[in-house]
Amino acid sequence: MTEKDAGAPGLARLAGLIADETRAACLLALLDGRAWTAGELARHAGVAASTLSEHLGKLVAGGLLAEERQGRHRYVRLADDRVAQLVEDLAAQVAPDAAARRPRTLRASSAGSAMARGRTCYDHLAGRLGIAVTDALTGRGLLRQDTGFALTDAGLGWFDAAGIPLRPTGRRPLARACLDWTERRPHLAGVAGAALCRHALDAGWCVRIGSERAVKVTSAGERALSRLLDIGAAALR
């Protein structure tokens, strides 16, 4: 047995955690970056609370989820951005199938279109909103996508000028491409993507719709995006 074989059991175990439909539904739901209670997830996934409790135990033990107990509630969220990226990458790999299918009901279609317009993807912006921002940054020479994916010096200046501080943390990259699964194109993730999303929500550029991942750009947000990045309102609809 060569050395790499040692990785096979671990790889299979990790994949096995995601390989269950109920657990997969939980992970996708948690991609909104927030903490859910066990009960919410059970209802969301359509299984008994007892069943979901066992699933959460496995996901936490496997290091995919972090838990936080408050009173009689058990809150769980994705352990870190690495896990979020992993789930996102796996989902993107599947997306070609999903894109072929069209939503059936009007309600699902409407919810889907709101999600397609703009949403959060763990801690950064995605959907057409995320793409529009990423494209605008690229078009103005602030983000370089032709030889990889990195902010330029001008890009660092733009964040500074916009009053969005970029604090480098540990080993998380400042900028990273995240493949959007509705638009099928890369958008800005990493520290810069998270900071931008945070700022957009804090400054009221956009607001969450209900309790979903979908977000809506406000009129103040439209003005700010137009002023700072010359993004037209048409690109956001």
Next chain:
Amino acid sequence: MTEKDAGAPGLARLAGLIADETRAACLLALLDGRAWTAGELARHAGVAASTLSEHLGKLVAGGLLAEERQGRHRYVRLADDRVAQLVEDLAAQVAPDAAARRPRTLRASSAGSAMARGRTCYDHLAGRLGIAVTDALTGRGLLRQDTGFALTDAGLGWFDAAGIPLRPTGRRPLARACLDWTERRPHLAGVAGAALCRHALDAGWCVRIGSERAVKVTSAGERALSRLLDIGAAALR
């Protein structure tokens, strides 16, 4: 049910393909970027040929492997670089466990150390060799890692001057970070990483050791790396 639920079955199915230890061993073996026969994989994984045949059927049907039939042989390889990246990412997530464990036998230790010195990771260089090249590129301002991961204009010029053409293909990024699972640091992947690895093998900078993924830097390779990137021999040992 919201629109994102549609992704859960697909996600679970994809993960399920990797969630079996035998299939995981196949995928890891195929990370060397070459095509293996069904028999080789069966022996490698330690299962009956019939068992492995079924596994290959699933992996091919799931789009993870591409097959090529030649006479009475069935060759399979990873379907594309996206799949390779996915497996690599999953393996990297598991690596913290593997790093804690030390190889037991001397033979495994020796094989492991050759792998750690230098190896191919799908179609680019990894191990200390890959890290040394990536660090050298970064140190000379040819590759930018501080604000993401992208070649600089000077970097494009270096590839051109070195006689390594970079043909942009479809949507595959020119430069991408791949997390090394022995060194725990990012190294150059993507079109540029593949071209560099290809050139290194073609120009005799390094040669494969036996039929393994491990590669050894030749004396001609040491001279070339020293001349082009000022990499000292010490960094390769």
Next chain:
DNA sequence: CGCACGGTTCGGCGGGCACCGAAGTGTGGC
């Protein structure tokens, strides 16, 4: 204090799937 409620534990059930060996199919060599 007692009830309601969120979460967990346990036993039991059922389905799915990885495995093997044996028989079958097709290719290539002698």
Next chain:
DNA sequence: GCCACACTTCGGTGCCCGCCGAACCGTGCG
């Protein structure tokens, strides 16, 4: 044409695991 060989197909077996309901535990509210 025959045999060797690589791979595949087919039954059969056994294990693993996801599911539920029921009983249990702790928190918080009235």
